[in-house]
Amino acid sequence: MPPLIHHPAFDAEFDPAHRFPMRKFTRLAEILVEDGLVAPGGFEVPAPALSAWLELAHDPFYVEAVLTQSVSREREKLIGFPVDARVAMRSRCAVGGTLLAARLALEGGLACNTAGGSHHAGPSGGAGFSVFNDVAVAAHVLLAEGDVSRVLVFDCDVHQGDGTARIFAEDPAVFTLSMHAERNYPTEKARSDLDVALPDGLEDDAYLALLPDLLDRAIREARPDIVFYNAGVDPHRDDRLGRLALSDAGLAERDRRVIGTCRERGLPIAGVIGGGYSRDIEALARRHSILHRVAAEFG
Structure with a gap:
């Protein structure tokens, strides 16, 4: 089994009525143990991210505000919840988890976090349930330390x-x-190196048909030493905040094609779970576990 990363602090213990389903992180880890994907005590446990790492991707004044729980109300409104001590620690540990996954992927080819994918946090601060951008920080650290180019x-x-x-x-x-x-959050889009905007209601076959060319183009143009894969499950047809219509099988095949292509080409890949929104924590956590189940196929 490829290494799986988890920290108890990933769950900041929100009220179950909160729009952000925080309990999914604890339940996901429990499911992975219950189903034999990781032995009890078998998770790799990350260290919280250092402020110097966080400042590679984010404004130092914002980093300091998070670490001292002095984030402005305006910024907390953009994030979607107050940044208290538990949220600050959760965010640091999630970043540490993605960095650890990346380092383990460089060693063994593949590793997956049980958190991560907070991709709305930008240079000036957090937004959209994202406090720190774990993938961006991890990528910056690897580049700064010369592990990848x-x-x-x-x-x-x-x-x-x-x-x-x-x-x-x-x-x-x-x-x-x-x-x-295309028609989902954020209203004001940024410009990625390659954006693929999808129509509402897109189902498995049409979605999956796009992947081979996209993977080929991205790998060809990026020439990467490592791939960070955000395996958000919010494209699922039952997701509360999604607008697409993938099934569980469709998500699994998506993960299989992305991971498989990277491994076939000898590229290390670090997986993060990304978004997923449902009041049904059991169903949501099992949906997130698809990434780790598919990763096991490549162990």
Whole structure:
């Protein structure tokens, strides 16, 4: 089994009535143990991200505000929840988890976080349930430390990865691809290196038919040393905040094609779970576990 990363702090213990289904992180980890995908105590546990790492992608004043729980009300409104001590620690650990997944992927070819994909956080701060952009920070750290020289971000969350696009807008070392619902959040889109805007109601076959050419083009143009894969499950037909119509089988085949293509070409790939929104935590957590089940096929 490829390494799986989890930290108890991924769950900041929101009220179950909150729009953001925070409990899914705890339940996802439980399911992975219950179903034998990881042994009890078998998760790789990340360290919280250092402020110096976070400042590679975000304004230092914003980073300091998060770490001292002094984020403005205006910024908290953009994020969608107050940034208290638990949220700050959760966000640091999620970044640490994605960085650890990337480092383990460089060693063994594939690793997956049980959080991550907070792609709406941009250079100036958080937005859209995203406090820190874990993929952007991890990519910056790997580049700064000389572990890689080129990065591909392959983002299949139903919402555009606008924060990631803005962070790397002037960085030729990072190629950003966002495959998202055209009419979904955010209203004001950024410009990724490659944006694929999809019509409402798109189903499995039409979605999957796009992947071979997109993967080929992105890998050809990015020439990456590592791929960060955002496997958001909000393209699912039952997602509360999505506008597409993929099934569980469609999501699994999407993950299989992305991971399979990268592994066939010898590219390390780090998976993050991205978005997924439902009041039914059990169904949602199992949907997120599709990424880890498919990753097991490539162990």
